[in-house]
Amino acid sequence: MRKIKGDDPVIDKLINGKDKYIFGMIHVIREDEEAVIWTDDESCIIARSARYPGIWVFTNDKITETSKKEAAQAISELLDGGKKKIRICVQEKSKDILSLVNEFTGLEYSLRFTFNTYACFEKNEVAPKGEVTVPSRRSVKDLAEFIRQILKDTENFDISKKDARKAARREIKANKKIKNLFIFFLKDEKKFVSMLRINKSKKYALIDTVITKRKYRGEGYGLTLVSLASAMMLDEGRTPVLYTDKEEGPNAFYLKAGYEKQGEFSEYRVSG
DSSP states (O other), X not given: OEEEOTTOTHHHHHSOTTHHXXXXXXXXXXXXXXXXXXXXXXXXXXXXXXXXXXXXXXXXXXXXXXXXXXXXXXXXXXXXXXXXXXXXXXXXXXXXXXXXXXXXXXXXXXXXXXXXXXXXXXXXXXXXXSEEEOOOGGGHHHHHHHHHHHHHHHHOOOOOHHHHHHHHHHHHHHHHHSTTEEEEEEEETTEEEEEEEEEEOSSEXXXXXXXXXXXXXXXXXXXXXXXXXXXHHHHTTOEEEEEEETTSTHHHHHHHTTEEEEEEEEEEEEEO
16 A cells, blocks of 8 residues: 555546545545545555545455555554544445454444435526525524534534534634535525535535425425535536435435435444
């Protein structure tokens, strides 16, 4: 295994076909100058950036037992002794690498989610319903409300209103500062009803954190926002990609928005 820069052509050589959508986050990570990326040049790429959560592990069918051990050693170096809970994203065929990480470090791992990956290649025409806007300092309260709902829905965690507002201010600051991070709101009749985040790379736009306030669900706002944001990305020459929990209903929602399934991967949590 060797460390490489994000512009190394081996990344595009190995991650192709549907894998380039499944591992779209690697394309975002590679554009971070501080990213750490490992490869064996034939079958494996490991990528991590402090800016984005998790370690991403790509392997193809050519991977050998030697490369698996080298990959596990590289991942072990990135885990920092398990001082923090870290997410590792792999396909099911690569799961045995985590067993080797456990042997090397003694750290335990557990399945958190299995995700479906979708990509959008054509615009989905929707009837006008509200307008797309970006958050500002005047929308801290609304973004904080979304943050509280996201943490409750995904982590079953109740964050205080004060801490949510602090997080909202950080997000708004990052939305202006980080060149490939964008937060969009859907505003209808002076109220913010839906939001999503987009992490951009040169060729792809990863859409995540799609959420609609509970009292406005079922009215088509989420579908409208995803469709409009996806059209914006397609106009910029980027392929929109998103990940969604395999076990939950929104999968059908994204098919309605014009997305096509590309494959699956799993997210594991590693901790001491």
